[in-house]
Amino acid sequence: MRLCNPKTKTETGFDYVVHGLSINTPYGRKRVKAISAFEPGKEEALKEELLRLEKTVELVGSQPGRVEELLETLQEMKDNSFTIQRSDNSVLSVVELYEIKTLLLQMDKVRSLLDAADVEVPAEFILQDTTALLDILDPGRERINTFYIYDAFSEKLATLRGEKRRIELDIRKVQKEQKRKVEAAYGISMTPKFEYVISKADKQLMEKTRAIPELALLDEDYVSATFTLKSDDRVDDLKRSMERLNEAIEEEELCVRERLSAEIGAFRSMLLENCTAIGELDFNLAKAFWAREHNCVKPEIVKDHVLEIVEGRQLVVEDILQKKGKQFCPVSIDLRDGVTCITGANMGGKTISLKMVGQCAMLAQHGFYVPCTRARIGLSSYIHILIGDSQNLQRGLSSFGSEMEELKDILDRSKDGALLLIDEIASGTNPVEGLALTRSIVDYLSDQAYISLITTHFDNVSIGGKIRNMQVRGLADVDFELLSREIRYANRRERIEIIGKYMDYRLYEVADNKEIPKDALNIAQMLGIDRDIITRARKYMEDRKR
């Protein structure tokens, strides 16, 4: 049973974190694909995962130079797992052998860097020693990353190649001698490749050259003729033995490749295990860097189904704000089984707080650090965020229709220990039925062993003992005089920002029947809606109260 649907991963910002990890190796990317949630009951395994991350964070913090070198090595790694698999029963090509040697050198580097670390390195990152195999592929023990079927691989090969070079020289010596003779005898000059090129247009020269017994026509096209030295018996003999040598050399090179492939095949499982360890290391380094960059903390994992987040931040929004040079206002919340309602002003960040809770819960449950100053988290059996979604509108469903469709899905899937995050349910229909529906949903949820967090604009949704009410402080403490003075001369974008500046996004627990602050008209006015319209609206409010 999966923990959540893809939309929940996207909407809470969990996917944003996963995509933001800077993974360096193909093995790390494989590890990322295997990220899975820890279900309730798997608390111990999750704690181990978090402990690995904690040690990695420590490594990154205490040995920056070493980690830098480690990253450089990781960045150069290619996916050679297929080549390693193949080594078992096929002959690897020279390029593949080169790649394996490269990988071995890289593994060697990673291993020695981790060995030298002054802090404890998780056992899962430790690579097995493959020096024996490297020695085979690097017979000269030079540890330089180049490859060729070197003479050192086989004495026979070295002898054959030596012979070939000797014959080459012999042929050249004979030919040089001939060249000198011909040049002297006929007063011509040949190229160092023992060729003599002439223009066919020069009929006389052609005749003369054809008549030279020591020269043979090598090649001709429509414009020129290339003559070369006629080979004599000595050269022919040498060339024949050279042919035989070439064949023998090729055969011996194949033998060497066969032998080396088999040696690699013997290390196959060790190499693959090392690749997995590299993936684990890479993945944890990425998580550690991410956690440090975003000021995240290790969550405390508990058996009870609770969510306590102190000064939590939603990272998607925080990143946007930071780009504008602004800060995210952290929000603390403390949730346990039952329904908690968040009410409060428009533009008060209710939806962001909902997403923040979702993000923290999702991250913790997948073995990540959490963006807050302290977190105490119990594992959920199911997580779902129900939030307005433009995709459904594109499918042709009304917002209410798609919301109800999804709600049914949630209620069907939820079981004890679920975490439900619901944003402004039933706001897309008439307020009378909307309020009624919201209240009955809240009633239903408060009887379940779920943590339900619901944002709403409706008053009096939450009458009843089990339900907790949280309110966004909003503009409650703001000096409106000051605010309207500041906003008077601002342009459109500045108005939104000024309101943002005065807004207090923090949540407070309030009593059951406290009325929700009515800031909508204030905000509409500040955003420049016609004064007449606002005044009329206020009048309607007065009428209704009376």
Next chain:
Amino acid sequence: MGILNQLAQKYKRIAIVGMAKNAGKTTTLNYLIEEAMDEGIVIGVTSTGRDGENTDLVTGTDKPRVYLDAGTIVSVPVQLYELADAGLEILRMTRYFTALGQLMLCRVVDSGYVQIAGPVNTAEHKDMCNEMMDLGAELILIDGAVDRRSIAAPATSDAIILATGAVLSRSLKKVVEETLHILSTYQLPRIPEGELRDRIKTGAAQDRIMLIKGGRSEFLDLKTSLTAGRILDDAIDQETEWVFIPGALTQSVIGDIHPSKLKGVTFVLKDPTKIFIGATPWQQLRKRGFQVNVLENIEIAALTVNPYAPLGYSFDHRELLTAMREAAGNIPVIDVMYGE
């Protein structure tokens, strides 16, 4: 001192470019490689990547297959490695890709034939040449474009060797004239470092025709000047000093500009490969006071001549060589067929 030694002292990267197909580009490359062997210079050999040529690459029809001596550094794509007749020690797997796989830098251990290929991207090409030099290459020979118009020369190499020959025309005089025309366009004045150059370079990013009138810059809403002659004529006034043209400079554009206006302005091009005006009309325009400057120039390290044309006619090679040497001034001229 041999020709290669001379070149190696002045340049690091030399591209071999043909004036036309069959002008003798591959012959030139092979000639230079042989020279390098004789002179004992360690060379690096690569080519400018050409996209959409993969079928040809596989069959090897238009692929330079060159004989390389031991010690040479060469760029070979993975899929051509096994096909090489030479023994190649793999030195480095590069970050650059071609249609035939990732490029590797290799050192020739056992002399033989190798098919070469290089990166398509200009910046990558430059980086790879630097890597080849790190590995010990003293001079890099780049098998360049078949047609000089398609080269990205100023960026990929320090200088080019231009292969020219009988293929251009049946008239020897015309061959020399066309070659000389290219030589002279490649030696146009370069806008020197300074305020004007900075202004033109900044404006060039917009990829539109730019007129500089005193302190003002004016942009025309035309990307190339191909059909823009009259609009351009209209826009040039008394104050106009410089006209930057981002695309091709053709005769039709210049033809539409009033001769009296032509004298007062200087045209600026990115580089001389943007000129698409033949030798004769070019001369006529010059007489009327037409001036062109460029942002980047192309240095010609040497000329090679091929007296034979594929159509069957040929010139007396010595006559062609002499005529070309007279015309080329200080630039060395080599007959690669006969090694003179």
